[in-house]
Amino acid sequence: MTAEFAIYLVAQCLGTAATLFLAYRSFQKRRIQLGDAPTLPQYFSRRSAYWTGIALYCALMAAIYWLLTWQWLPLEPLFTLIVSNLQSREWLELLEGLDGGTLIPLIFAGSFLFLIDWENRFNPLLILRDSMHDAFAIPTKAAQVYNALMASRLSAVDDHIKAQIADRLLVQSIDSGDFDKSGATVEYKWAHNSLLFDRIQHYADQSSYRRFFNEPSLKWGEICISYNAMSEKVAIWKDAEPHYTKTVLLIKDLDKLTGLLCRLLASLIVFGSPGEDDMWATVRQLGGKVNESQLQNTYKYVLIFTAVTGIGVILGREISVSLHNSILFPEKPLPHFSYTTLRWIAYAIPMYVLPLVLVLVIRALTFGQQQAQAERNYGFYMVMMILGGVLSTTTAAVVLELTFYHRPRFEFLGSFLQHMRWGILPALLSAYVAYRLDTPSGNAESPVKLILAGIARFLGWGTVAVIFMLYATDDLPADVSNLRFTLVGTAFFVVGLLAAFACFKTSRS
Numbered sequence: 001m002t003a004e005f006a007i008y009l010v011a012q013c014l015g016t017a018a019t020l021f022l023a024y025r026s027f028q029k030r031r032i033q034l035g036d037a038p039t040l041p042q043y044f045s046r047r048s049a050y051w052t053g054i055a056l057y058c059a060l061m062a063a064i065y066w067l068l069t070w071q072w073l074p075l076e077p078l079f080t081l082i083v084s085n086l087q088s089r090e091w092l093e094l095l096e097g098l099d100g101g102t103l104i105p106l107i108f109a110g111s112f113l114f115l116i117d118w119e120n121r122f123n124p125l126l127i128l129r130d131s132m133h134d135a136f137a138i139p140t141k142a143a144q145v146y147n148a149l150m151a152s153r154l155s156a157v158d159d160h161i162k163a164q165i166a167d168r169l170l171v172q173s174i175d176s177g178d179f180d181k182s183g184a185t186v187e188y189k190w191a192h193n194s195l196l197f198d199r200i201q202h203y204a205d206q207s208s209y210r211r212f213f214n215e216p217s218l219k220w221g222e223i224c225i226s227y228n229a230m231s232e233k234v235a236i237w238k239d240a241e242p243h244y245t246k247t248v249l250l251i252k253d254l255d256k257l258t259g260l261l262c263r264l265l266a267s268l269i270v271f272g273s274p275g276e277d278d279m280w281a282t283v284r285q286l287g288g289k290v291n292e293s294q295l296q297n298t299y300k301y302v303l304i305f306t307a308v309t310g311i312g313v314i315l316g317r318e319i320s321v322s323l324h325n326s327i328l329f330p331e332k333p334l335p336h337f338s339y340t341t342l343r344w345i346a347y348a349i350p351m352y353v354l355p356l357v358l359v360l361v362i363r364a365l366t367f368g369q370q371q372a373q374a375e376r377n378y379g380f381y382m383v384m385m386i387l388g389g390v391l392s393t394t395t396a397a398v399v400l401e402l403t404f405y406h407r408p409r410f411e412f413l414g415s416f417l418q419h420m421r422w423g424i425l426p427a428l429l430s431a432y433v434a435y436r437l438d439t440p441s442g443n444a445e446s447p448v449k450l451i452l453a454g455i456a457r458f459l460g461w462g463t464v465a466v467i468f469m470l471y472a473t474d475d476l477p478a479d480v481s482n483l484r485f486t487l488v489g490t491a492f493f494v495v496g497l498l499a500a501f502a503c504f505k506t507s508r509s
Contacts, residue, residue, distance in 0.1 A: 008079040015069065015109065016062050022116040023061040026129055027054050029119070032139040034146045034263045040217060041133055043267040044142040057132050061116060061125075068112060071336065073105035127303055134300075145279065146266040148288035150258065154179040154191055157287045165191075165198045173235040186247060189254040190234045196261035197227050199286060203268045212271070218264050226257050298360045301504070305353050308501050312494035313345045320489030324482055334482060348494055350395045351422065355388030355430045356498075362387075363437050377438070381431045388430025393423030421472040425465055425495055429502075432461075436502045454500040462496030 031038035042050045069075045081097045115125045134140055154162075162179055174194060178187035203209045204220075213220040230253065237250055273279035280288075318336060325333040362384070397415040469491040473484040 004080040004083040005076070007083055008076050011075065011079060012066070012069065015113070016065060018113055019061050019065045019116065020058050022113060023058040023129075024054060026117050026126070027057050027133070030130065030133055032142065034143060034266065038217075039142075039263060039267065040215075041139045041142075043212060043215065043218070044139055044270050053132055057129060060128075065109070065112060069105065069109050073108050075105050075109060078102040078106055124307075128307065131300065131304065141276070141279065142266045142270045145269050145283055145288075146262050148283050149196065149262040149265060149286060151289065152192070152283075152287035153183075153289070154188065154195060154287050157195065158285070161195070161198075161285070165194050173231055173238065184251075186234065186237060186250055186254065189251060189258065190230070193227065193230070193254060193257050193261060195286060196258070196265055197223075200261065200265055200268065203272065209268060209272065212264065212268060218267065219260055220264065223257070223260050223264065226253075226260070230254065230257060298364055301360060302353070302357055304501055305356050305498060306349055308497045309348050309352050309494055310345045312497040313348050313490055314341060315497075316490030316493035317341050317344060317486055319493070320486040323489070324485055328485065329482065332482070334486070344490065347396075347399055348490075350399065351392050352426050352429065352494065352498065354395060355391050355426045356433050358387060358391055359384050359430050359434050359437070363434065381434045384434040385427045385431035389420075389423040389427030391423075392426035393420050396422040424468050424472070425491065428464070428468075429461075429495065429498055432499060433502050437504055450503065454503065457502070458496040458500040461499035462492040465491040465495035 028040075028042070030041060032041050032044070033039075045053075081102055085097070115123055118126070120126065157179065165174065174191050175187070178191040181188040183189075183192075200223075204213055212218055233250060233253075237246065240246075269279055269282050273282065317340070321334045321336055393416055396419040397412065400419060401415050466488055469488045473487055476484045
């Protein structure tokens with residue numbers, strides 16, 4: 001091992017350590033806004049799941065850093081240049097060697113480290129972080145539980161629970177009719193707070209929830225002090241003559257206490273529920289309204305499909321190139337990560353993602369007319385397949401004619417018919433995604449079952465992609481057989497990954 005390579009390895013290790021540190025700090029730095037106060041997402045899932053998410057995110061960032069600085073834009077030429085010229089003290093050659101080929105990889109590596117820790121809503125790495133956060137820290141469920149608790153109606157609460165609350169009060173400040181009054185009254189707000197506090201006490205008596213009550217940001221100590229003080233204030237307010245200013249101030253204090261109670265209780269319910277059905281059953285007991293609603297946060301699925309398409313192109317082409325160089329034609333090696341890969345990504349995203357976006361948009365617009373999904377709407381799936389095929393073929397015709405063929409005259413109809421073969425797979429995927437939207441995954445399904453189902457979809461749809469791509473590339477000349485091989489291999493990963501990630505859940509409110 002040369003001195004230059006040894007120093008390069010040390011620099012790579014330092015860069016990897018910086019990547020892991022920044023990724024770890026970024027994952028922990030995100031806050032979930034519940035009410036007026038931000039809350040740490042680690043209190044919305046079990047500790048093992050949260051740390052698994054951190055480990056996977058850090059490992060993913062480290063892997064991307066190594067691919068970027070080792071394979072795609074290697075830093076080795078820069079370190080070799082610096083070390084060799086420092087040893088020989090050839091300063092002029094060192095300056096002359098600092099060109100685009102040596103400095104651009106360093107700029108990209110520094111930009112990557114900057115993006116890991118840059119808190120910006122348009123930062124792609126933070127979008128990826130938030131997606132993994134949503135999968136492991138479950139902030140979405142906590143926000144839904146919080147909103148359901150804030151809007152709960154106490155008239156739906158069991159009478160036995162109401163009697164227990166009144167019996168446990170140190171100062172008698174709740175009457176039996178307070179639970180049925182208007183939500184804007186002092187009586188109702190205090191009964192609501194008493195119900196929430198009583199439910200929290202069930203968790204406080206269990207040692208497994210101790211860390212929630214010791215966490216300063218969840219303000220359990222402030223809640224207890226405020227609740228005891230509010231009990232006396234409400235009792236005094238009930239005995240006194242009506243006073244507008246005092247009533248307004250008391251309602252303001254009660255609303256603040258409600259927010260703190262709902263925030264803590266949402267964390268406890270999400271953490272302590274073994275499944276989503278149990279979680280919503282607890283919310284119903286507290287008067288929370290739980291209804292099936294339409295698919296929300298559609299933009300996240302668009303981002304996921306876009307990222308999966310790019311990753312599929314990279315994996316498909318790189319693996320195909322490796323097989324081509326090592327097995328098929330080692331005497332005619334193809335370059336690994338090159339601008340061809342970036343060009344294919346630019347082609348694949350509009351051809352595959354735009355039809356899926358169309359499906360999501362039409363599904364969201366027509367959901368209000370489909371209150372129940374008792375039977376499958378195969379006509380809708382057929383329409384989505386046709387529209388997806390037309391949109392994908394149109395995109396392929398426009399993109400390929402403008403960037404690849406460069407014909408002096410662009411005849412859309414002829415080009416559309418010529419490129420219809422490239423729209424077959426996106427059309428089939430559009431119908432499949434429309435079908436999957438009507439068959440969301442069950443709440444009781446385990447992660448292992450979901451992963452195995454995703455692998456099965458990946459292999460099945462990857463095989464379908466190979467069959468159709470062999471047909472679509474059948475007329476390619478023999479001298480570009482390597483292009484056909486890489487196209488088929490890339491389609492296997494792109495279509496397989498899109499089908500594997502076509503897993504949806506309907507939101508609840």
